[in-house]
Amino acid sequence: MSKDAIRLDISTTVKHYLAADNNAPQGFGIEKYTDLQAGDFAILSNEGGRHNGPPVKTDHFALVLCMRGHGVKTIGHHTFEVTPQSIHIVSPRDLHSFENASDDLLLYMILFRHEFVAHTFIKEQILDQLLELPPELPPIYHLDEREFTSIRDLFIKIEREYREAPAYFLQMVRLLVVELLYEINRAHERALQQPTKPAGRPLQLVAAFKKLVEAHFLTIRTVQQYADLLHVSAKHLSEQVKHATGENALTIIHQRIFREAEYLLHTSDFSIKEIADQLNFDTSSHFSRFFKHFAGVNPSEFMVKKDTGNRRISNK
Structure with a gap:
């Protein structure tokens, strides 16, 4: 590809x-x-x-x-x-x-x-x-x-x-x-x-936060920046996200970055350095540490597993 x-x-x-x-x-x-x-x-x-x-x-x-x-x-x-x-x-x-x-x-x-x-x-x-x-x-x-x-x-x-x-x-x-x-x-x-109970302000806030993360995860990385866009304090945003999802707001940001990394590693021929650059990490080693925290393996190990699976599928 x-x-x-x-x-x-x-x-x-x-x-x-x-x-x-x-x-x-x-x-x-x-x-x-x-x-x-x-x-x-x-x-x-x-x-x-x-x-x-x-x-x-x-x-x-x-x-x-x-x-x-x-x-x-x-x-x-x-x-x-x-x-x-x-x-x-x-x-x-x-x-x-x-x-x-x-x-x-x-x-x-x-x-x-x-x-x-x-x-x-x-x-x-x-x-x-x-x-x-x-x-x-x-x-x-x-x-x-x-x-x-x-x-x-x-x-x-x-x-x-x-x-x-x-x-x-x-x-x-x-x-x-x-x-x-x-x-x-x-x-x-x-x-x-269907008659439904209107979503309260906290749920609307969390939905808006997740929508913003989807749109801006490549360039906006801190809870404070999203809170500023939503005109609330970072503390309030974090509390509402934690209450509604059970996850920390920063974790949701990082999970979206990780999903994009996993997608690029799985479907593209970009090098690890190119993916790190696309995701706006300052170094490849920083990206590798970040990815291993979520995946349990570093990006190069993940790519070896991907290539093995691709060869198995292509031989069917």
């Missing part, structure tokens, strides 16, 4: 993010160990996938329907639990990762590039509205029985069209994906209409 191509395409995402050491029987979608081809679209499950996945950025969207089991997903500055009868959306704009997937986790997934659904009669402006849900809200929706049945049936119909490939199947798949996006937006509208 070249140094300027660190957004994973669909086939690379599957190889790096979903393929496990042992081939698993595939009960839904493409056979990702033998049928995977580069392209604008794929439908598959997480069967045989990892229980924890490194942070990645992609050049495509993902619609992920949870059929059973659970796990923890981080998308941008949102971290949430994935549970049965929920659907979440991954956008190319966001760094994302997952952890603590249960052994029985079953996800149905549709991966597609914007260009794939652009080849329909739907205007691009409308498509963008369907795809880009509000960044201030976690991109997950817990579906009621009717919504879940409708969306599950669409996944199954898309899978059947794509697997059997009758005449005009790609055109049908595109239209069905657009229909699926409308169903997801219906669920979004329904969720907005």
Whole structure:
């Protein structure tokens, strides 16, 4: 992978993010160990996938329907639990990762590039509205029985069209994906209409802090700087963050830097010095100490593990 191509395409995402050491029987979608081809679209499950996945950025969207089991997903500055009868959306704009997937986790997934659904009669402006849900809200929706049945049936119909490939199947798949996006937006509208207790000032403050960290972690590193942007004292910000998340505010800043470091080490050909420079560390040794504090290994050891895993996957 070249140094300027660190957004994973669909086939690379599957190889790096979903393929496990042992081939698993595939009960839904493409056979990702033998049928995977580069392209604008794929439908598959997480069967045989990892229980924890490194942070990645992609050049495509993902619609992920949870059929059973659970796990923890981080998308941008949102971290949430994935549970049965929920659907979440991954956008190319966001760094994302997952952890603590249960052994029985079953996800149905549709991966597609914007260009794939652009080849329909739907205007691009409308498509963008369907795809880009509000960044201030976690991109997950817990579906009621009717919504879940409708969306599950669409996944199954898309899978059947794509697997059997009758005449005009790609055109049908595109239209069905657009229909699926409308169903997801219906669920979004329904969720907005539910009576909810307004978030208090402390929770609003913490949400604003995490959003700022997501936007400025490369250049703003201290709690005091974020407190100044939020017009509160550093002490007050730290207390509210600790109360709401159980984490120190500085830890949240450092965790975001670490996730970016892990992403760059995992998906790019940058040297350790180049990554240290990109992340604004004064020296490579400072970066290595920082990374080892979170990962338990230094960056060079992490890269050796990555290269070993890549060779194993490429030999499948």
